[in-house]
Amino acid sequence: MESTQHPQTEIKTDWIETLALEELNMDETGIIHIDDHLNPSHLLEESSIQFMDQLRERVDIYVGRFNEYRGAASGSHIKIFKISNTINDFMLFRNSLRLVFARKANDLISIGFLSSGKDVFAARLNKDDQAQHGIHEIRAHVGPFNKISWKFQGESVDLDALVKHYLSEFIRHSSR
Numbered sequence: 439m440e441s442t443q444h445p446q447t448e449i450k451t452d453w454i455e456t457l458a459l460e461e462l463n464m465d466e467t468g469i470i471h472i473d474d475h476l477n478p479s480h481l482l483e484e485s486s487i488q489f490m491d492q493l494r495e496r497v498d499i500y501v502g503r504f505n506e507y508r509g510a511a512s513g514s515h516i517k518i519f520k521i522s523n524t525i526n527d528f529m530l531f532r533n534s535l536r537l538v539f540a541r542k543a544n545d546l547i548s549i550g551f552l553s554s555g556k557d558v559f560a561a562r563l564n565k566d567d568q569a570q571h572g573i574h575e576i577r578a579h580v581g582p583f584n585k586i587s588w589k590f591q592g593e594s595v596d597l598d599a600l601v602k603h604y605l606s607e608f609i610r611h612s613s614r
Contacts, residue, residue, distance in 0.1 A: 489576075
């Protein structure tokens, strides 16, 4: 009899580990958090922090690779800075252009360019698009069973596509 092999999918276990730790903490402190899994605000806070961490991780990888390929010309290197007094906001900097990633609320992440320290504009979305004043907003959507998805203009966000788009725009605009 032939056995059929199914490709293994990665199962995320962080939520069950958190439950176990919360239960241990409850035993030690006597404080019970019975409804946290039903609180959208709490879930959005966790999700937005996780989304920003994943975003930063990918940006770090790609910026590191870009800087490595550019070589010793330090003026062409992209620098990454943490924004002070925030949990995990960050920005990229090169040739007086900044690309800022910021959590504005538990359900809102903004992405925008800051030029010469004062002019704010959004990335182009296609070749005919002109840079617009303002920023782009990625919003959380709470679906059935409190599943949180991140959306841009009503469409689900693919994190890798998002990073590729904004880094490409940043690199091309900051090369001048």
